[in-house]
Amino acid sequence: MGKPELKAKLRAAELAFSGERVRWLLGRARHIAEVGKLKPEEIRELLRSMLAEELERGLILSELKARGPLTVPELSEATGLPRKRVMWHLICMMKDGRIAISGKKGDYYTFSSI
Amino acid sequence: MALSESGNEVRIGVYICHCGTNIAGVVDVEAVRRYAERLPGVVLARTYTYMCSEPGQKLIKDTIKEYKLNRVVVAACSPRLHEPTFRRCVAEAGLNPYLFEMANIREHCSWVHMEEPERATEKAKDLVRMAISKVSQLEPLKPMTVSVKRDVLIIGGGIAGITAALDLANAGFKVYLVERQPSIGGHMAQLDKTFPTMDCSQCILTPKMVDVARHPNIELITYAEVKALEGYVGNFKVKIEKKPRYVDEDKCTGCGVCSQKCPVKKIPDEFNAGLGTRSAIYIPFPQAIPHIAVIDPEHCLYLTKGKCRVCEKFCQANAIDFEQKPEEIELDVGAIIVATGYEVYDPTQDEEYGYGRYEDVITALQMERLLSASGPTGGVVVRPSDKAKPKKVAYVQCVGSRSKRPGHAPYCSRICCMYAIKQAIQLKEKYPDIDVCIFYIDLRTFGRGYEEFYWRAQEAGVRFIRGRVGEIWRNREGKLVVRAEDTLSGRVLEEPFDMVVLSAGLRPAAGTKDLAALLKIPLGPDGFFLEAHPKLRPVDTVVDGIFVCGTATGPKDIVDTVAQAKAAAAGAMALLSRGEIVVEPLVAVVDEERCRGCGRCEEVCEFGAIKVVEKGERLVAEVNEALCKGCGACSVRCPTGAVKVRHFKPGQVLAVVRAVRS
Amino acid sequence: MSAAEGKGVGEFEPLIVAFCCNWCSYAGADLAGTSRIQYPPTVRIIRVMCSGRVDPIFVLEAFLLGADGVLLTGCHPGDCHYIDGNMKAEMRARYIRMCLEEIGLEPERFRLEWVSASEGTKFAQLIKEFTETIKKLGPSPLRVKGHGEA
Numbered sequence: 001m002g003k004p005e006l007k008a009k010l011r012a013a014e015l016a017f018s019g020e021r022v023r024w025l026l027g028r029a030r031h032i033a034e035v036g037k038l039k040p041e042e043i044r045e046l047l048r049s050m051l052a053e054e055l056e057r058g059l060i061l062s063e064l065k066a067r068g069p070l071t072v073p074e075l076s077e078a079t080g081l082p083r084k085r086v087m088w089h090l091i092c093m094m095k096d097g098r099i100a101i102s103g104k105k106g107d108y109y110t111f112s113s114i
Numbered sequence: 115m116a117l118s119e120s121g122n123e124v125r126i127g128v129y130i131c132h133c134g135t136n137i138a139g140v141v142d143v144e145a146v147r148r149y150a151e152r153l154p155g156v157v158l159a160r161t162y163t164y165m166c167s168e169p170g171q172k173l174i175k176d177t178i179k180e181y182k183l184n185r186v187v188v189a190a191c192s193p194r195l196h197e198p199t200f201r202r203c204v205a206e207a208g209l210n211p212y213l214f215e216m217a218n219i220r221e222h223c224s225w226v227h228m229e230e231p232e233r234a235t236e237k238a239k240d241l242v243r244m245a246i247s248k249v250s251q252l253e254p255l256k257p258m259t260v261s262v263k264r265d266v267l268i269i270g271g272g273i274a275g276i277t278a279a280l281d282l283a284n285a286g287f288k289v290y291l292v293e294r295q296p297s298i299g300g301h302m303a304q305l306d307k308t309f310p311t312m313d314c315s316q317c318i319l320t321p322k323m324v325d326v327a328r329h330p331n332i333e334l335i336t337y338a339e340v341k342a343l344e345g346y347v348g349n350f351k352v353k354i355e356k357k358p359r360y361v362d363e364d365k366c367t368g369c370g371v372c373s374q375k376c377p378v379k380k381i382p383d384e385f386n387a388g389l390g391t392r393s394a395i396y397i398p399f400p401q402a403i404p405h406i407a408v409i410d411p412e413h414c415l416y417l418t419k420g421k422c423r424v425c426e427k428f429c430q431a432n433a434i435d436f437e438q439k440p441e442e443i444e445l446d447v448g449a450i451i452v453a454t455g456y457e458v459y460d461p462t463q464d465e466e467y468g469y470g471r472y473e474d475v476i477t478a479l480q481m482e483r484l485l486s487a488s489g490p491t492g493g494v495v496v497r498p499s500d501k502a503k504p505k506k507v508a509y510v511q512c513v514g515s516r517s518k519r520p521g522h523a524p525y526c527s528r529i530c531c532m533y534a535i536k537q538a539i540q541l542k543e544k545y546p547d548i549d550v551c552i553f554y555i556d557l558r559t560f561g562r563g564y565e566e567f568y569w570r571a572q573e574a575g576v577r578f579i580r581g582r583v584g585e586i587w588r589n590r591e592g593k594l595v596v597r598a599e600d601t602l603s604g605r606v607l608e609e610p611f612d613m614v615v616l617s618a619g620l621r622p623a624a625g626t627k628d629l630a631a632l633l634k635i636p637l638g639p640d641g642f643f644l645e646a647h648p649k650l651r652p653v654d655t656v657v658d659g660i661f662v663c664g665t666a667t668g669p670k671d672i673v674d675t676v677a678q679a680k681a682a683a684a685g686a687m688a689l690l691s692r693g694e695i696v697v698e699p700l701v702a703v704v705d706e707e708r709c710r711g712c713g714r715c716e717e718v719c720e721f722g723a724i725k726v727v728e729k730g731e732r733l734v735a736e737v738n739e740a741l742c743k744g745c746g747a748c749s750v751r752c753p754t755g756a757v758k759v760r761h762f763k764p765g766q767v768l769a770v771v772r773a774v775r776s
Numbered sequence: 777m778s779a780a781e782g783k784g785v786g787e788f789e790p791l792i793v794a795f796c797c798n799w800c801s802y803a804g805a806d807l808a809g810t811s812r813i814q815y816p817p818t819v820r821i822i823r824v825m826c827s828g829r830v831d832p833i834f835v836l837e838a839f840l841l842g843a844d845g846v847l848l849t850g851c852h853p854g855d856c857h858y859i860d861g862n863m864k865a866e867m868r869a870r871y872i873r874m875c876l877e878e879i880g881l882e883p884e885r886f887r888l889e890w891v892s893a894s895e896g897t898k899f900a901q902l903i904k905e906f907t908e909t910i911k912k913l914g915p916s917p918l919r920v921k922g923h924g925e926a
Contacts, residue, residue: 006880006881006918007918009879010836010840010881010918011840013836013875014836014837016875017831017833017836018833023750023753024714026751026832027718030867048874048878051874051878055875055879193823194802194803221808222805222806222821223809225810226815226817226900227815228812228814229814233789236817237817241820656799720858720860745825745829745858745861747826747858747861749831750829750830759829762824762829764833764834767829767831768833768834768837771793771822771838771841772837772841774791774820774822774838774841775842775843
C-alpha cells in the first residue's frame with residue numbers, strides 16, 4: 001500500500017477514535033457483552049464492523065477537512081468507496097451532527113464537515 | 115518565535131547536566147547544547163557538571179531572571195528523582211513551577227547505551243526536543259490547599275493500634291479506635307511472655323489498654339467493623355457497623371455473674387485458641403477492655419431458640435438487652451491508620467503433622483495459652499488428651515512458611531524461631547527435667563539480644579536438631595513419634611514425644627482482602643497490605659492519608675510493630691498538624707462549554723471525583739479536585755474532549771509525540 | 777549491543793515510541809538505567825501518569841509521524857496506582873490492534889506490556905526483543921528519512 005494511502009487511513013482512524021461512537025463503545029464493550037449475553041467472537045465482530053464503518057467515515061471527514069465542501073461523486077472518487085455507501089455514511093453523519101449540506105455544485109449537493 | 119497554547123511567546127532555557135561523567139561520559143553534552151540552542155523558542159542552552167547542586171541551581175535562577183525566561187527544561191536524571199528539586203528552584207526564581215519539564219538523559223540514555231555514544235547523543239537530542247515541545251504547551255498551575263479534619267481513625271486495636279492511638283491522643287488529636295473483637299489487645303494479649311526479655315506480656319500491655327480506655331481523646335468502638343469509605347485525604351467519611359453485644363455498654367459492670375450462670379458452657383474459647391471453653395455470654399478475658407460482657411448470638415439459647423434469659427435474671431445492673439440492634443456510626447476523619455494485625459496459619463491441611471487428628475499436636479499459640487497463668491489450665495502445661503504432664507516436647511519450625519507447596523507461604527514468618535526458643539526456655543524453667551527439642555531448618559535470631567537468648571536456651575539444655583520433620587504419628591504407647599532428618603549427623607531419626615508444638619507461620623488477618631478493596635489500597639503478592647515503598651515509605655500507602663503499620667504489612671515482632679505504629683502516628687500528625695494540606699494540581703478540568711453532561715466520565719472514574727451536576731440550566735461535569743488523582747480515564751472517555759487532565763492534556767501529550775521525529 | 781550493530785549499510789534503525797506510566801513502567805525503565813542494563817537506543821519514552829491515560833489517538837499519531845513500532849506499558853493487573861487504569865489500557869490496546877489490521881498496518885508493530893517498577897531487566901529485554909521484531913518487519917511505510925537525522 002502506498003504511503004499517502006496509509007497516511008490518509010491513519011488520519012481517518014484518528015478521526016474515528018475522536019468520534020463519539022468509538023469512544024463510547026470502547027468503554028462499554030464489556031457491559032454490552034454481559035447485558036446482551038454475547039459471546040466474545042460476537043463482540044469482536046460487532047466492534048470490527050463498527051470500527052470499519054467509522055474508519056470509512058473518517059476517510060470522508062478527512063477529505064472534507066482537507067479539501068472543503070465536496071459532492072458524493074467527488075467523495076466516492078477520493079475515498080474509493082462506492083457512491084451508495086458514501087451517501088449512507090453522509091446521512092448517518094448528518095444525523096449526529098458531524099456533516100451538513102453546504103450548497104450545490106451543478107446537479108449535486110455538496111457536504112462539509114462541521 | 116514559538117508560541118504557547120494560549121498564544122504567548124515562550125522563552126525557554128535549556129540546562130543540560132553532565133552529572134559528572136554519568137551523562138557526559140557517554141553523551142556529547144556540548145553537541146546537545148548546540149543543538150538545543152537552535153530550536154524554536156529556546157533563548158539559551160547551558161551545561162553544567164551537577165545541575166542539582168547549589169551552583170547549578172544558581173545558574174538556572176540567575177539566567178531565568180537575566181533572560182526573562184518563562185519556560186525551563188533540564189536534561190539530566192529521572193524526573194522521579196529531581197523534578198521536585200528543580201520545580202522548587204524554578205519557583206524561587208519567580209517562575210511558576212509547573213512551567214518546567216525534564217528530559218531523562220541519564221537513566222533512559224547515558225546509563226543504558228554506554229557502548230554507543232553517537233546514538234546515545236542523537237537520542238539525547240531527541241529527548242531534549244521532546245521536552246522542549248512539551249514545555250511550550252504547559253500552563254502555569256497553582257497547587258491547591260485543602261482543609262483537613264484533625265481526627266484520626268485507627269482500624270485495629272492490637273498493640274499497633276493501641277500505640278498509634280496513644281501517641282496521637284497525647285499529641286492532642288481525637289482518635290477513633292475501631293476493633294473487630296469485643297476487646298482490644300489483639301494477639302499480644304494472648305501471649306504469656308515476650309522475647310527476649312521475658313516480660314510478662316499482659317503486664318506491659320494492660321496498662322496501655324487501660325490508658326486507651328481512659329484517654330479523653332480516644333473514643334473506643336469495639337465489636338465493630340469499617341463498612342464503607344468515601345472521601346479523600348483530610349476529609350474521609352467512614353461508615354462503621356457496630357455489632358450488637360445484647361449488653362448495654364453503659365450499664366454493665368463486668369462482674370461476670372452472667373457468665374457463671376449461663377447454662378451454655380462448653381463453647382471453644384477463641385482467646386484460648388480453642389483449648390479452653392466459655393459460655394454463651396462471656397467476658398473475653400480477665401483483662402479485657404472494655405470489661406463488658408458480650409452474648410454470642412450463635413450459641414445463646416434465647417437468641418437461637420427463644421428460651422432461658424437467665425443472665426437477665428441475675429444481672430444486677432439490668433444491662434442485658436436482647437433487643438439491641440446493629441448500630442451504624444458515621445465518622446469524619448482526616449487520616450486513617452490500618453493496624454489490623456495477623457492470624458496464625460492453620461496447619462490442619464499439613465496431614466504429615468497430624469494437627470487436628472492428634473490432640474497433643476498443638477500450635478505455638480495454643481502452647482502460649484497453656485503456659486499462661488490465666489490460661490485454660492492455670493499455667494500448668496499438660497497434654498490436651500489425658501491432662502498428663504509431658505516429659506518430652508518437640509517443636510517443628512517453619513510450619514506453613516518458606517515453602518512452595520499450595521496453601522503454604524514462601525516468606526519467612528520472622529518470629530517463629532524466637533517464640534519457639536522462648537517457649538522452650540519457659541518450659542525448662544517451669545519443669546527443669548522436661549526434654550524440649552526444636553527441629554529447625556535455620557535459626558533466625560536477628561534482633562537485639564536475640565542471639566544471646568538463643569545461647570541461653572542452649573545453656574538451659576534445650577536440644578536443637580537441624581532437619582525437616584517428615585511425619586508425626588501416634589504409636590501404641592500413645593506417644594507421638596517424630597520422624598525427622600538430622601542433617602548434621604546425616605541420619606534419619608525417629609523419636610517419641612509426649613507433645614508436639616507446631617511453629618505455625620503468620621498470615622494476613624481475615625478480611626484483609628475486603629478491607630483493601632474498601633479502602634482502595636493494594637495488597638502485596640503475599641496478601642498483606644502493600645506499603646508505598648518497601649524501604650523508604652514503610653508505613654504509607656499509595657493513598658494519601660491512609661497509613662498502615664504492624665503485622666498488617668507482614669510478619670514482624672513487637673518492637674518493629676511498635677516502631678511502625680509510632681511512625682504511622684507521626685505520619686498522620688505531620689499530615690494534619692497544620693489544618694490544611696497542599697495537593698498537586700495535576701487533576702482533571704472540565705471545559706464547561708464543550709461538556710454535554712453525558713456522564714461517561716462519571717461512569718469510568720474509580721475515585722468518584724467527577725460528577726455531573728446542574729449548573730444553571732445545563733448539566734455539566736464537575737471535578738472534585740481533592741479527590742481527583744489525575745489518572746486520565748475520564749479524558750479518554752469524553753466524547754467531546756471537554757475533560758482534560760492538566761499537564762497531560764491531549765494537546766500536550768501529542769506535542770511530545772510529534773517531537774519524536776524532528 | 778555493540779556500536780557496530782545496527783549501523784550496517786541497508787540496515788535500518790527502528791524508531792520505537794513507548795508510552796510509560798509514571799508509577800510502574802517508567803520506574804522500571806529507570807531501574808534498568810540504575811542497574812546499567814544495556815539495550816538498543818531505539819526507544820523514545822513518553823511519560824504519562826497512567827497507561828489508562830493513553831488515548832488511542834496518541835498511538836495512531838505516533839504511527840502517522842513515522843514510528844516503526846509503538847509500545848504501551850503499564851502496571852501489572854491489580855497493581856495500578858489508579859485501580860484499573862491499566863485494564864482500560866488493555867481494552868483499548870485490543871481495538872488499536874484491530875484498527876491497525878483494518879488499515880493494513882502490521883498489528884505486531886503495536887504491543888502492550890506490563891512492567892513493574894522492580895522489573896528493570898524485563899524492560900531492557902522488552903526493548904531488545906521489540907527492536908528485533910520491528911527490524912524483521914522492516915521500516916514503517918510512513919518513514920520519510922533516516923531516523924536520527926536532524
